[in-house]
Amino acid sequence: MSRAPLRVAVLGAGTVGREVVRSLIECGPDLVAADGAPFELVGIAVRDLGKARAAGLPAGLLTDAPAHLVADPDVDVIVELMGGDEPAHTLIAAALAAGKSVVSANKHVIAHHGPDLEATARRTGATLRFEAAVGGGIPVLGPLATDLAANRVISIRGIVNGTTNYILSAMADEGRDYGDVLAAAQAAGYAEADPSGDVEGHDAVNKLVILARLAFGIWLDPADVVITASADGPGAGRPGITGVSAADIATAAAGGRTVKLVAEARRAADGSIEASVLPTALASDSALARTAGVLNRIEVEAVPVGTVAFSGPGAGGAATSSAVLGDLIAISRELGSTWAGLPPAAAR
Amino acid sequence: MSRAPLRVAVLGAGTVGREVVRSLIECGPDLVAADGAPFELVGIAVRDLGKARAAGLPAGLLTDAPAHLVADPDVDVIVELMGGDEPAHTLIAAALAAGKSVVSANKHVIAHHGPDLEATARRTGATLRFEAAVGGGIPVLGPLATDLAANRVISIRGIVNGTTNYILSAMADEGRDYGDVLAAAQAAGYAEADPSGDVEGHDAVNKLVILARLAFGIWLDPADVVITASADGPGAGRPGITGVSAADIATAAAGGRTVKLVAEARRAADGSIEASVLPTALASDSALARTAGVLNRIEVEAVPVGTVAFSGPGAGGAATSSAVLGDLIAISRELGSTWAGLPPAAAR
Numbered sequence: 001m002s003r004a005p006l007r008v009a010v011l012g013a014g015t016v017g018r019e020v021v022r023s024l025i026e027c028g029p030d031l032v033a034a035d036g037a038p039f040e041l042v043g044i045a046v047r048d049l050g051k052a053r054a055a056g057l058p059a060g061l062l063t064d065a066p067a068h069l070v071a072d073p074d075v076d077v078i079v080e081l082m083g084g085d086e087p088a089h090t091l092i093a094a095a096l097a098a099g100k101s102v103v104s105a106n107k108h109v110i111a112h113h114g115p116d117l118e119a120t121a122r123r124t125g126a127t128l129r130f131e132a133a134v135g136g137g138i139p140v141l142g143p144l145a146t147d148l149a150a151n152r153v154i155s156i157r158g159i160v161n162g163t164t165n166y167i168l169s170a171m172a173d174e175g176r177d178y179g180d181v182l183a184a185a186q187a188a189g190y191a192e193a194d195p196s197g198d199v200e201g202h203d204a205v206n207k208l209v210i211l212a213r214l215a216f217g218i219w220l221d222p223a224d225v226v227i228t229a230s231a232d233g234p235g236a237g238r239p240g241i242t243g244v245s246a247a248d249i250a251t252a253a254a255g256g257r258t259v260k261l262v263a264e265a266r267r268a269a270d271g272s273i274e275a276s277v278l279p280t281a282l283a284s285d286s287a288l289a290r291t292a293g294v295l296n297r298i299e300v301e302a303v304p305v306g307t308v309a310f311s312g313p314g315a316g317g318a319a320t321s322s323a324v325l326g327d328l329i330a331i332s333r334e335l336g337s338t339w340a341g342l343p344p345a346a347a348r
Numbered sequence: 349m350s351r352a353p354l355r356v357a358v359l360g361a362g363t364v365g366r367e368v369v370r371s372l373i374e375c376g377p378d379l380v381a382a383d384g385a386p387f388e389l390v391g392i393a394v395r396d397l398g399k400a401r402a403a404g405l406p407a408g409l410l411t412d413a414p415a416h417l418v419a420d421p422d423v424d425v426i427v428e429l430m431g432g433d434e435p436a437h438t439l440i441a442a443a444l445a446a447g448k449s450v451v452s453a454n455k456h457v458i459a460h461h462g463p464d465l466e467a468t469a470r471r472t473g474a475t476l477r478f479e480a481a482v483g484g485g486i487p488v489l490g491p492l493a494t495d496l497a498a499n500r501v502i503s504i505r506g507i508v509n510g511t512t513n514y515i516l517s518a519m520a521d522e523g524r525d526y527g528d529v530l531a532a533a534q535a536a537g538y539a540e541a542d543p544s545g546d547v548e549g550h551d552a553v554n555k556l557v558i559l560a561r562l563a564f565g566i567w568l569d570p571a572d573v574v575i576t577a578s579a580d581g582p583g584a585g586r587p588g589i590t591g592v593s594a595a596d597i598a599t600a601a602a603g604g605r606t607v608k609l610v611a612e613a614r615r616a617a618d619g620s621i622e623a624s625v626l627p628t629a630l631a632s633d634s635a636l637a638r639t640a641g642v643l644n645r646i647e648v649e650a651v652p653v654g655t656v657a658f659s660g661p662g663a664g665g666a667a668t669s670s671a672v673l674g675d676l677i678a679i680s681r682e683l684g685s686t687w688a689g690l691p692p693a694a695a696r
Contacts, residue, residue: 019652023498031498033689131495137653139487139495146494146683147479147487150371150379150673287635287659304367305485305660305670311635312656322653325498333689335494341381341681 003037006332009069011045011091012082013052015317016105020324031325036332043069070095077331080104089113096126103327105132105320111206114219118345121337129327129338134207135296137319138312141338144214149341151302153215157264158298159291160207162315163191163198164241164261169292177246201227201240201277208263208275216273218346226276234259235279244279257281258289351385354680357417359393360430361400363665364453368672379673384680391417418443425679428452437461444474451675453480453668459554462567466693469685477675477686482555483644485667486660489686492562497689499650501563505612506646507639508555510663511539511546512589512609517640525594549575549588549625556611556623564621566694574624582607583627592627605629606637
């Protein structure tokens with residue numbers, strides 16, 4: 001093939017961004033699909049130019065003005081790996097409005113602005129892919145939208161947040177209290193200084209909203225996903241895992257159960273979708289309960305397939321770069337958006 | 349969309365064929381992808397017309413001449429669900445030579461005639477899809493070829509044969525001998541009257557050959573896959589599970605291990621692919637060892653993603669129909685063959 005190369009700009013050079021840049025530079029020609037266009041890395045937007053140069057990123061490609069890359073007519077594809085709401089949201093929206101392809105790992109932006117971004121992409125014919133936003137490198141959105149496209153999904157449930165799973169695993173293994181383990185996880189870099197996005201369940205909610213778009217054809221409102229534990233179960237009426245006590249875990253263990261933060265969306269009898277992210281005492285012998293540490297596992301129950309599961313490392317720069325690069329290859333093959341083949345999402 | 353419908357003929361109305369026919373008749377319009385052509389079922393080839401009519405298959409679509417459907421210019425897509433070598437092989441080859449799209453669940457034909465069928469499909473531009481040939485309804489070939497396309501695969505291993513896994517599970521659970529359990533499995537319909545295809549490992553070999561095509565870009569010769577157990581481990585120097593004794597299983601259990609028939613292909617240091625299907629004593633606590641009964645599990649170790657796993661029901665008419673119908677939807681969306689995007693396979 002001798003197609004014109006796809007000119008790619010990467011916004012953000014954190015853990016995932018650095019891996020993506022490294023692969024595009026080192027393995028560029030090996031990444032080309034047999035029926036796709038080759039890639040050319042033309043820009044990298046970073047927050048701190050000096051730090052990026054010191055980290056060995058190619059100085060000639062660096063800029064601290066991501067909006068310039070988005071507006072540049074010589075950039076075909078924007079890879080957004082900055083995270084957070086703004087400026088990522090505006091940059092993605094502007095790229096799609098201009099008809100550029102976008103790959104994003106930003107679960108917050110996709111979950112919170114999904115309906116608008118999908119409408120913009122459909123209007124301009126731009127491609128938006130976001131496999132990396134859920135489950136790190138585990139293929140799950142692609143299989144839902146393509147391999148499992150003939151199914152009617154009944155439910156999706158999984159463990160999709162590594163930080164809370166690490167904390168719950170450590171509490172169970174060591175019999176320690178939530179506060180102790182959280183502090184240790186923060187010290188070790190497994191939890192952020194402000195851990196609320198993880199421990200209150202918001203990160204898992206975002207991933208569940210994205211899974212539900214592919215599984216059920218609807219963009220749920222993140223605010224509608226239940227995150228407050230019941231007062232009389234594990235979690236003591238508080239959001240996410242913030243109310244889970246050593247006693248909750250001991251009580252569960254005495255009954256052969258393990259407490260996990262389970263994200264679940266299910267088709268109710270009236271056709272509506274019920275969604276929650278709650279600490280749940282699972283049979284300790286089940287595959288979901290045995291998903292330890294930073295692993296993720298997502299189970300899809302559907303007709304006619306039955307229950308299939310996808311598991312693996314749910315985070316990390318290298319693993320997540322696999323999904324970002326896979327999306328880039330899909331764009332070079334003109335496979336369309338992550339939702340390609342599915343009808344437009346129903347209104348929220 | 350108002351594309352011309354894809355005219356589909358189904359060859360074979362066994363467990364899987366009946367489910368596919370039922371879905372095409374009952375859910376036809378629901379199966380249409382937003383960007384794909386609709387389906388029209390135009391023929392069903394069966395062995396016994398009387399039996400098929402009695403089973404409620406639509407009499408007007410039935411024929412006992414599959415070659416006529418393949419030759420019919422009014423048929424666009426052949427869905428081959430007859431199984432076995434001939435006439436399935438000749439029918440698939442003829443359809444591809446005529447430029448028709450083919451969906452097949454036939455692991456024997458794909459594994460044994462893969463190089464020729466791929467060459468024919470590439471020559472005529474025909475599409476050949478075979479997700480259903482491995483792991484029933486579990487999406488694994490599609491994710492390997494698309495979502496994981498940026499990875500270099502190090503190894504693939506899995507439990508891909510339900511019959512042997514059922515027998516080994518029953519031997520371990522009940523402490524019974526191979527011969528006893530096999531006889532019971534045959535009586536219950538879980539094993540065939542001539543069980544050699546399953547118990548000697550040939551079925552798993554076929555699936556491993558197909559997985560390796562997507563993972564490593566080469567069609568292995570099924571005859572080159574090692575199936576003879578080592579003389580001093582479980583399996584006593586015999587093929588597949590035929591030499592596994594109750595004593596092998598008890599010895600493994602005493603060491604915290606479980607005997608499973610593991611299919612594995614791995615990139616050796618010299619770049620060649622080493623492939624085997626062997627009874628293997630796995631740590632009983634591992635996810636692979638805990639894959640019980642008729643479940644399948646396939647683990648892919650690759651760079652940069654790490655290890656990801658796919659699991660679910662590896663057989664059964666309904667589960668397998670999910671993969672067949674998913675391939676039909678992919679054809680209606682013009683996504684190409686299962687290997688689309690990958691380079692042509694290296695010579696055997």
